Amino acid sequence: DTEVTQTPKHLVMGMTNKKSLKCEQHMGHRAMYWYKQKAKKPPELMFVYSYEKLSINESVPSRFSPECPNSSLLNLHLHALQPEDSALYLCASSPGQGPYEQYFGPGTRLTVT
Amino acid sequence: AQKVTQAQTEISVVEKEDVTLDCVYETRDTTYYLFWYKQPPSGELVFLIRRNSFDEQNEISGRYSWNFQKSTSSFNFTITASQVVDSAVYFCALSDDGGSNYKLTFGKGTLLTVNP
Numbered sequence: 001d002t003e004v005t006q007t008p009k010h011l012v013m014g015m016t017n018k019k020s021l022k023c024e025q026h027m028g029h030r031a032m033y034w035y036k037q038k039a040k041k042p043p044e045l046m047f048v049y050s051y052e053k054l055s056i057n058e059s060v061p062s063r064f065s066p067e068c069p070n071s072s073l074l075n076l077h078l079h080a081l082q083p084e085d086s087a088l089y090l091c092a093s094s095p096g097q098g099p100y101e102q103y104f105g106p107g108t109r110l111t112v113t
Numbered sequence: 114a115q116k117v118t119q120a121q122t123e124i125s126v127v128e129k130e131d132v133t134l135d136c137v138y139e140t141r142d143t144t145y146y147l148f149w150y151k152q153p154p155s156g157e158l159v160f161l162i163r164r165n166s167f168d169e170q171n172e173i174s175g176r177y178s179w180n181f182q183k184s185t186s187s188f189n190f191t192i193t194a195s196q197v198v199d200s201a202v203y204f205c206a207l208s209d210d211g212g213s214n215y216k217l218t219f220g221k222g223t224l225l226t227v228n229p
Contacts, residue, residue, distance in 0.1 A: 042204055042219035043158070056214060088156055099146040099165070099208045099215050104158040 003027075004105035006091050012111045015081060021108045023074040023091030031055075031097040032074040034066060035090040037107070043090055049074060050097040081112045115140045117207050119220035126195055127228050134190040134223045136205030142166075145209035147181065147188045148217065153201040164188065195227045 004025045013019050023032065031050050035043035048056035049068040057066075063085075065077040074091055088109050092102040116139040126132045138147065149161040162172060164181050172179045176193045192199055205220045 040222075042222055045216055048214075048216075056216070090156075090158065092158075097215065099163075099210075101148065101160045101163045102217065103160060104150075106155065106157040109156070 004091055004093055004103050006089075006105035006108050008108060009106065010109050010111075012113060013078065013081065014113055015083070017081075018077070018079045020078065021076040021089055021091075021110075023076075023105055024072055025093040025103070026072055027093060027095075027103065028071075029093035029095050029103075030071060031094045031100075032068060033092040033094075033102060034074070034076050035092065035104075037088045037090055047076075048097060055097055078110075081110075083112050086110055086112045115145075115207050115209060115213065115218040117205050117218055117220035119203075119205055119223050121223045122221070123224045123226070125226045125228065128197060129194050130227075131191060131193050132195050132225065132227075134192075134203050134205075134225065136188045136190065136220060138186050138188065138205070138207045140207060140209050142209040145207060146215075148206040148208065149179070149188075149190050150204045150206065151201045152204065152222070158204070161190075192225075195225075197227050197229055200225060200227045 007022045034046040037043045045058050046060045047066045052068045063080050067075040088107045090107045091105040094100040094102045118137045145166045147164045151159045178191045180189045202222045202224050204222045206217045208215045
């Protein structure tokens with residue numbers, strides 16, 4: 001099973017809302033990733049968790065708060081977002097944090113109004 | 114610093130044509146890894162291939178083939194007898210440990226449209 005699941009598929013939120021994106025994998029992978037992708041652009045790395053610890057934060061604004069409750073789950077908590085944060089948010093996992101192929105979920109399409 | 118260049122922004126072909134997607138990379142590391150991903154309109158990135166810098170053998174998987182040439186720093190992707198289902202954005206990516214912790218550096222992507 002090489003599946004990464006993400007919920008919700010679509011999310012519309014106001015600038016004062018608090019919401020969370022969820023990601024789950026059952027491949028036994030020990031590294032998990034959040035990417036942001038704007039239209040017609042490649043994915044941009046936001047965060048990397050390795051063995052449930054935050055390993056990389058690509059200088060992401062604090063209105064995005066990641067959480068890794070266990071090795072299978074990854075959350076992204078959203079608060080006070082701006083319209084320019086509207087994008088496709090992709091979760092990925094890999095066997096470890098290294099030169100491994102990453103398996104991506106279908107993404108959450110976020111619109112901030 | 115790593116860099117991946119996909120010079121072809123968009124390619125349009127008719128079904129059954131062969132098409133080659135170009136990828137040129139830059140890295141100072143001698144050990145690195147190259148990837149291709151497919152992103153159909155549904156949005157999910159699908160892993161296609163990983164190749165390390167010490168393995169220059171070309172690879173074929175069904176209608177897909179990859180040509181890795183270190184001498185020209187290229188890792189090109191060919192689809193033979195293209196089909197409408199091949200329509201997608203294709204990303205080439207590079208991973209090395211030149212201080213980047215094996216983060217993926219993506220090219221800008223090539224949008225392939227296969228017309229019936």
